[in-house]
């Protein structure tokens with residue numbers, strides 16, 4: 001049986017790299033809080049826009065503030081012509097995370113943050129426009145249509161589904177998207193957030209901070225794991241096949257995406273929540289394969305390695321059941337995490353010192369210069 005995870009060693013593991021009032025991860029083993037509120041409560045009771053407000057403005061909005069915030073975000077969904085034009089030039093086989101990165105960067109050219117006093121408006125604009133960026137490109141590249149990026153749906157999650165599918169989402173799907181965006185919104189000093197904070201610490205602009213963070217999130221060890229988890233579960237036709245497949249992968253010492261975590265020791269509290277929604281969606285679509293396969297993977301990984309599902313694993317089946325193409329999974333993470341990234345950028349700016357750690361040198365000492373003609 002595996003030993004409890006030790007938070008030490010390479011990758012700055014277990015080292016405190018700064019302060020935050022935004023989030024706690026893994027306090028007493030398994031918890032997750034945003035500004036002191038438990039994730040289970042938030043996922044059950046809140047709407048994502050409320051959480052974005054909480055993270056970005058420092059408190060839960062009252063009814064009037066929330067209505068005004070939702071209205072503001074709703075009014076900021078349009079894409080400038082130059083951005084549409086850039087998106088139309090990105091090839092169909094591009095990775096959608098590269099599209100997000102380019103889209104965010106282009107927005108920074110068109111609507112540059114000239115002064116930090118503009119930060120809230122620039123951040124709200126990104127929250128509002130990211131679903132438009134990804135769906136505009138996706139439907140243009142894949143279906144040859146130029147979609148209208150306005151919709152009547154107030155929620156960011158529902159709006160994304162409507163733009164993607166060209167029809168109003170069901171109540172259930174809108175609800176699941178809402179929960180998903182809440183679960184992904186914030187997670188302390190994870191790799192992409194740390195990227196954003198390092199960038200912010202140089203007093204760079206908000207679009208640079210978020211563009212860099214998107215690049216970090218893209219990797220399969222971080223946000224990209226939800227796509228990789230989908231690729232894994234789709235390989236198996238039955239739970240028994242999944243069990244055999246996983247045992248083989250473990251024997252070959254392959255990484256199983258969607259399992260394990262840098263901080264949590266026994267479980268990721270977001271998993272139980274999204275798993276329950278994945279189950280509901282599986283029932284809705286009459287799935288008899290993907291959900292049971294996912295459950296068996298969870299059982300096998302815990303039994304064999306004491307590795308648990310992280311937030312990404314059951315997101316894969318949940319998104320799939322809602323008809324979302326696999327390559328759009330990580331861009332949804334961006335649509336959500338931009339709230340956390342931006343809140344961290346604000347926090348860093350409010351109490352800044354450039355982030356510049358040191359390294360232990362392991363290279364050669366006293367190397368003697370050799371003229372180029374004499375080098376082997």
Ligand SMILES: CC(=O)SCCNC(=O)CCNC(=O)[C@H](O)C(C)(C)COP(=O)(O)OP(=O)(O)OC[C@H]1O[C@@H](n2cnc3c(N)ncnc32)[C@H](O)[C@@H]1OP(=O)(O)O
Nearest residue numbers: 220221222223225254255256257258259260261262310311
């Ligand atoms: C939203 C998110 O970003 S959540 C994370 C998403 N990423 C993934 O799902 C990718 C798969 N998981 C992983 O690669 C890792 O678990 C990470 C990157 C999340 C955490 O990395 P670390 O903190 O270095 O992992 P940890 O210290 O717990 O690893 C302990 C051992 O378990 C192994 N291990 C950890 N996760 C996995 C996994 N998913 N599959 C197989 N083995 C694993 C490690 O290789 C390591 O073995 P070793 O001691 O023989 O080298």
Ligand SMILES: O=C([O-])CC(=O)C(=O)O
Nearest residue numbers: 186187189190191262311
């Ligand atoms: O905290 C981490 O290292 C990764 C993670 O789960 C997240 O960013 O949501």
